[in-house]
Amino acid sequence: MRNNSWFKEKILLGMDFKEYVSKHATLPFFIAFLILAFSFYSMAYRLLYGLGPATNLSDTYPWGLWISFDILAGIALAAPGLTVGTAVYLFGLKDYKKFARPAILSSLLGYVFAVFALMFDLGRYYRVPYVIGWSWGLNSILFLIAPSKIHPLWYSALLPLFFLISAVFAGISMVIIESTISHKIFKEYIKEFDEKDFDRKTIGLAKALVVSLFVYLILKILDLTHYDNWHYLNTDYGYWYLFEIVGFVMTPALILINAIKTNNAKVVRVIAFVVAFGVIVNRFNVSLIAYNWYIPLSDKYYPTWMEVALSLGVVTLIILFYRFIVRRMPILS
Numbered sequence: 001m002r003n004n005s006w007f008k009e010k011i012l013l014g015m016d017f018k019e020y021v022s023k024h025a026t027l028p029f030f031i032a033f034l035i036l037a038f039s040f041y042s043m044a045y046r047l048l049y050g051l052g053p054a055t056n057l058s059d060t061y062p063w064g065l066w067i068s069f070d071i072l073a074g075i076a077l078a079a080p081g082l083t084v085g086t087a088v089y090l091f092g093l094k095d096y097k098k099f100a101r102p103a104i105l106s107s108l109l110g111y112v113f114a115v116f117a118l119m120f121d122l123g124r125y126y127r128v129p130y131v132i133g134w135s136w137g138l139n140s141i142l143f144l145i146a147p148s149k150i151h152p153l154w155y156s157a158l159l160p161l162f163f164l165i166s167a168v169f170a171g172i173s174m175v176i177i178e179s180t181i182s183h184k185i186f187k188e189y190i191k192e193f194d195e196k197d198f199d200r201k202t203i204g205l206a207k208a209l210v211v212s213l214f215v216y217l218i219l220k221i222l223d224l225t226h227y228d229n230w231h232y233l234n235t236d237y238g239y240w241y242l243f244e245i246v247g248f249v250m251t252p253a254l255i256l257i258n259a260i261k262t263n264n265a266k267v268v269r270v271i272a273f274v275v276a277f278g279v280i281v282n283r284f285n286v287s288l289i290a291y292n293w294y295i296p297l298s299d300k301y302y303p304t305w306m307e308v309a310l311s312l313g314v315v316t317l318i319i320l321f322y323r324f325i326v327r328r329m330p331i332l333s
Contacts, residue, residue: 011328013328032316032319032320035309035313035316036316038312038313039309039310039313040313041306041309042054042306042307042309042310042313043120043310046310047125050123051121051123054304054306054307055303055306055307056301056302056304056307057301058301060292060295060301061291061292061300061301063121063287064301064303064307065307065308066120066121066307066310066311067121067287068283068284068287068288069280069283069284069311070113070114070117070118070121070311070314071114071117071118071121072287073279073280073283073284074110074113074114075110075111075114075167076163076167076170076171076279076283077110077171077276077279078109078110078111078114078174079107079167079168079170079171079174080103080106080171080178081100081103081104081105081106081107081108081171082167082171083103083171083172083175083208084096084099084100084103084104084171084175085100085103085104087208095201096201096204098332099175099179099201099205101331101332102178102179102182102326102331103171103174103178105322105325105326106174106178106322109318109321109322110318113314113317113318116314117314120310149291149292150286150291150293151232151237152227152229152232153232153233153237153238153241153290154285154286154290156227158219159286161219162219162220162223165212165215166216166282167279168212169212169213169279170279172208172212172272173209173272173273173275173279174272174276175205176202176206176268176269176272177269177272177273177276179202180202180269180272182326182332183198186327189326189327189331189332189333190332190333191333198265199263199265200265202265202268202269203260203263203265203268205268206256206260206265206268206271209256209268209272209275210253210256210257210260213249213250213252213253213256213275214253216249217245217249217250217253220245237290237293240289244278244282247278248275248277248281248282249275249278252271252274252275252278255267255271256268256271259271288301
């Protein structure tokens with residue numbers, strides 16, 4: 001009886017089961033249920049029939065959407081806990097302490113579900129304990145990207161550093177995005193909300209975002225000069241490279257400078273979405289679009305619907321778990 005009471009108060013938020021289900025019978029939950037139904041089917045199909053029937057992977061393309069989106073982009077976008085946690089607990093920026101708990105929660109969920117998604121991209125997933133316990137496999141394909149396979153505009157000896165810096169501004173962008181959405185959707189869970197103070201802190205995050213974007217941009221220009229790759233810019237891949245750098249790094253940085261000068265937090269929030277999307281574009285460019293760049297378009301890799309469904313399902317699970325935890329634990333208070 002006591003346990004039932006705890007379950008009703010903590011899990012069902014004081015409602016009985018019928019009332020809880022009825023309250024959540026809404027269009028967003030129906031869409032989430034539909035996505036998860038296709039996603040779970042894809043997961044089961046992949047585990048039962050293997051990578052070949054479930055994906056369009058081949059010897060030419062040993063990795064695809066799951067590595068590009070679920071792992072490379074997902075890990076970068078799960079960095080808000082790293083950036084804000086470091087700023088608050090390592091450098092003592094206590095002013096941003098309220099941003100830390102939701103940021104760390106999103107990072108925790110992001111990393112957990114990245115590992116979960118990785119299980120479906122491994123040929124022999126049941127041997128994961130062997131890799132962890134007996135052989136770390138540092139020479140496996142997951143750790144090495146052959147220089148000859150990646151277009152020269154994207155391949156560099158500084159690629160790990162580029163990934164690290166872009167993860168920093170991805171993390172800051174995600175903090176701005178999450179705080180914006182959370183303050184709209186979970187407003188009743190936030191005590192003593194001060195909109196002016198919230199805008200002031202958002203502008204403060206924008207300053208850090210501008211610095212990291214310009215550090216990244218300067219290093220990219222130096223890298224372009226070091227490898228003397230300027231001539232590649234006047235090609236189809238070069239135009240796409242410029243679109244990535246100008247559209248998702250330089251232009252957002254310049255707009256953010258103006259937003260900081262005019263104290264416009266709304267513009268900062270919009271640009272945070274652009275920067276986060278740019279990081280996804282970059283990860284796709286490095287791992288898929290610029291990979292095997294010399295192969296004709298007709299021979300390129302294109303994901304199956306099951307790969308897309310599984311990725312959407314992982315994102316949906318992260319959102320649902322985040323919502324579930326925020327409504328039951330003092331994450332935003």
